[in-house]
């Protein structure tokens with residue numbers, strides 16, 4: 536388990552504009568979270584890194600962005616309508632509702648403390664149901680998608696017809712997914728609305744083990760790129776009785792979070808379950824035909840999947856640090872530079888000296904043109920500015936002082952070591 540406390544992360548995330556409770560001004564909405572300016576930047580950097588590694592840098596991957604609302608047949612065929620459920624119990628004394636398999640004591644209500652007040656567990660479907668169009672009947676039912684994967688399977692045929700990729704190939708998607716969790720908890724770890732990054736990698740049945748191994752290694756490469764130490768990642772071979780109904784092999788990648796060792800990402804061999812379901816229900820062939828041959832088959836799939844919020848929580852808790860500087864406690868985020876929401880902060884030493892401000896604005900504009908993610912900060916004294924930037928994980932703080940006006944050098948202060956050095960403006964860069 537990590538030594539960082541979840542409360543410290545939640546408090547910093549709110550204080551510095553990363554993540555807020557959803558609908559906070561109205562008392563909040565349980566299981567929803569809003570991202571502030573720095574949270575959006577961090578989230579996008581994490582998502583973009585994944586997209587670059589697994590889509591842009593490869594020649595066997597195709598990106599899609601499918602609609603969140605889908606034909607209800609998708610969820611009937613996939614088994615979600617019947618089986619995407621959690622066991623729900625209700626206390627007959629206080630009417631509190633709980634997930635039966637997550638109770639500390641299966642016979643005692645955690646709210647009112649009464650024993651023996653739970654009846655039989657009911658199966659509660661976690662999909663958010665809605666109606667599409669003005670008619671509220673069975674035919675108009677739709678759901679907010681509980682996973683992005685189905686938007687990939689429903690586009691498999693489109694991709695094959697448009698691009699005719701060689702086997703194996705993959706389709707990738709990032710986007711929102713929704714689950715009506717009975718008890719959302721642990722900050723963004725288990726929320727009702729979240730973001731997924733999923734790949735369906737289509738293979739010949741005979742080759743599934745090879746591709747499984749390939750993606751197992753790719754996962755470790757991605758975790759390393761997120762700056763997560765290898766010793767904090769644990770592979771868990773999921774036993775058959777705990778696997779999703781469609782999977783023949785599943786590996787979870789767990790991370791040492793402040794809340795304990797919990798799932799960060801998954802890797803599943805989904806067989807040809809989903810494409811076969813489409814064939815059965817939609818009555819359309821999902822066969823892949825090898826170019827110039829009569830070799831045809833319904834591909835099997837390997838599915839690497841990750842919840843973006845879990846990656847964010849891993850990155851934040853891994854980079855959260857406390858130390859002492861000049862006898863004062865300091866909090867900083869040791870984020871890898873490529874993930875940091877702000878790469879450089881630029882300040883004039885004194886904000887009431889027009890010549891310093893003018894020069895600082897010049898440096899700020901130049902750096903901003905080069906890196907984009909550059910912040911201007913002239914509030915309070917330099918010490919306060921450094922503390923603010925440390926807490927949001929800005930790797931470099933640049934200060935323009937009187938010597939800058941004489942010799943064109945600036946002070947650059949390093950977030951992790953707090954060391955300062957003088958460099959020429961033109962030398963600034965990663």
Ligand SMILES: [Zn+2]
Pocket residue numbers: 626627628629630631644645646647648649652
């Ligand atoms: Zn109760």
